[in-house]
Amino acid sequence: xxxxxxxxxxxxxxxxxxxxxxxxxxxxxxxxxxxxxxxxxxxxxxxxxxxxxxxxxxxxxxxxxxxxxxxxxxxxxxxxxxxxxxxxxxxxxxxxxxxxxxxxxxxxxxxxxxxxxxxxxxxxxxxxxxxxxxxxxxxxxxxxxxxxxxxxxxxxxxxxxxxxxxxxxxxxxxxxxxxxxxxxxxxxxxxxxxxxxxxxxxxxxxxxxxxxxxxxxxxxxxxxxxxxxxxxxxxxxxxxxxxxxxxxxxxxxxxxxxxxxxxxxxxxxxxxxxxxxxxxxxxxxxxxxxxxxx
Amino acid sequence: xxxxxxxxxxxxxxxxxxxxxxxxxxxxxxxxxxxxxxxxxxxxxxxxxxxxxxxxxxxxxxxxxxxxxxxxxxxxxxxxxxxxxxxxxxxxxxxxxxxxxxxxxxxxxxxxxxxxxxxxxxxxxxxxxxxxxxxxxxxxxxxxxxxxxxxxxxxxxxxxxxxxxxxxxxxxxxxxxxxxxxxxxxxxxxxxxxx
Numbered sequence: 061x062x063x064x065x066x067x068x069x070x071x072x073x074x075x076x077x078x079x080x081x082x083x084x085x086x087x088x089x090x091x092x093x094x095x096x097x098x099x100x101x102x103x104x105x106x107x108x109x110x111x112x113x114x115x116x117x118x119x120x121x122x123x124x125x126x127x128x129x130x131x132x133x134x135x136x137x138x139x140x141x142x143x144x145x146x147x148x149x150x151x152x153x154x155x156x157x158x159x160x161x162x163x164x165x166x167x168x169x170x171x172x173x174x175x176x177x178x179x180x181x182x183x184x185x186x187x188x189x190x191x192x193x194x195x196x197x198x199x200x201x202x203x204x205x206x207x208x209x210x211x212x213x214x215x216x217x218x219x220x221x222x223x224x225x226x227x228x229x230x231x232x233x234x235x236x237x238x239x240x241x242x243x244x245x246x247x248x249x250x251x252x253x254x255x256x257x258x259x260x261x262x263x264x265x266x267x268x269x270x271x272x273x274x275x276x277x278x279x280x281x282x283x284x285x286x287x288x289x290x291x292x293x294x295x296x297x298x299x300x301x302x303x304x305x306x307x308x309x310x311x312x313x314x315x316x317x318x319x320x321x322x323x324x325x326x327x328x329x330x331x332x333x334x335x336x337x338x339x340x341x342x343x344x345x346x347x348x349x350x351x352x353x354x
Numbered sequence: 355x356x357x358x359x360x361x362x363x364x365x366x367x368x369x370x371x372x373x374x375x376x377x378x379x380x381x382x383x384x385x386x387x388x389x390x391x392x393x394x395x396x397x398x399x400x401x402x403x404x405x406x407x408x409x410x411x412x413x414x415x416x417x418x419x420x421x422x423x424x425x426x427x428x429x430x431x432x433x434x435x436x437x438x439x440x441x442x443x444x445x446x447x448x449x450x451x452x453x454x455x456x457x458x459x460x461x462x463x464x465x466x467x468x469x470x471x472x473x474x475x476x477x478x479x480x481x482x483x484x485x486x487x488x489x490x491x492x493x494x495x496x497x498x499x500x501x502x503x504x505x506x507x508x509x510x511x512x513x514x515x516x517x518x519x520x521x522x523x524x525x526x527x528x529x530x531x532x533x534x535x536x537x538x539x540x541x542x543x544x545x546x547x548x549x
Binding site (some may be wrong): 065075076078099102139162185314315322 | 361362385399407432466468
């Protein structure tokens with residue numbers, strides 16, 4: 061009958077990210093955690109072998125999760141499932157695509173496999189990538205990313221880097237406004253992206269794809285802070301299952317992202333959550349994940 | 355005339371933009387009191403489990419049902435269509451508003467890799483680009499439903515009295531035809547044909 065359907069278009073890739081807006085994407089390492097996350101109102105889960113805090117603590121090379129684990133998580137929930145591939149590791153990404161995960165995070169949390177990123181346009185599965193500034197964000201979009209997130213500093217429970225990255229991106233977009241086409245072209249050359257991408261960003265006054273906060277978000281207040289800074293939604297990695305009461309924390313962060321502009325509601329949901337994950341000072345880190353993949 | 359867009363989660367901003375482009379006053383709605391002056395409400399695409407949970411939290415589900423009984427028109431797109439359906443095929447409908455006489459199957463066409471764009475023919479509107487993202491499938495419609503568009507033999511756009519459901523995303527296209535249809539519905543300028 062109506063056999064005119066097309067799949068894997070950029071609109072469909074970007075579109076799924078649009079549907080995740082105003083939501084929380086949670087790291088999970090097994091089916092039980094995935095179910096807790098879904099029940100708490102997560103819009104998606106990230107299937108992982110180890111959460112970033114454990115990757116940091118245990119060290120060693122961090123790779124794509126075992127397909128068996130990813131499948132187990134995909135079977136446990138109805139929300140979209142994301143999984144991480146190493147930066148530049150297009151073979152891992154092809155495996156994840158074959159598993160039919162809904163989104164791939166080409167992530168600095170795993171040990172990079174290349175200085176170059178994956179050429180993402182040739183995939184049918186959409187990609188999300190981290191960025192610290194506008195240049196990184198637009199370069200990832202140029203390569204085919206359909207969603208951006210701040211890099212922050214994963215596994216630290218310390219929100220300062222995510223705040224820094226979000227502010228920097230906002231400021232750099234603000235600075236594009238009112239520039240002549242000659243100046244915009246200069247910016248495009250500096251950032252090593254097309255004029256068209258820079259012009260579109262300047263005209264929209266925001267990134268041309270959805271932009272989430274990630275890397276260090278540990279409490280409902282952290283999530284609300286990132287939303288107030290203009291993020292479209294929030295990734296929470298170690299912050300949920302490294303807290304004292306994951307179920308409560310997950311629900312509270314979900315609500316905080318929806319009602320980020322209502323301090324009374326935020327006060328209520330922040331009450332009696334038990335201990336948040338233990339945090340680390342950025343100065344004390346031996347590995348800064350955010351410096352991977354520029 | 356004011357139309358609200360349920361802004362608990364999902365792509366509510368895109369709906370607001372289209373409504374405003376059409377010259378309609380539009381508002382983001384998160385809490386029950388924000389429903390007060392609304393003549394119409396759009397429930398956007400997003401994750402139905404998340405929106406459903408957030409709806410129950412502050413009594414939005416009850417408030418929406420009350421306003422609906424007093425004549426407020428509701429249009430659900432994608433997740434929104436799931437939330438207004440009376441039946442969710444093969445599942446308990448613990449987070450649904452249960453208003454429209456349709457049965458839907460969540461992720462009815464499969465996961466993201468099966469998401470697709472297709473050219474639809476919409477009754478009263480004509481050709482329309484259907485953007486289906488992890489879309490639900492409408493597997494059954496009641497007798498009072500007017501099927502306005504189909505894809506591969508399944509309804510994808512259905513009108514029943516004060517309710518409209520689309521399993522695709524008109525807000526992700528540049529075509530405002532279906533938003534205009536809903537606005538006309540809210541103004542009571544459209545009635546349905548039941549065959």
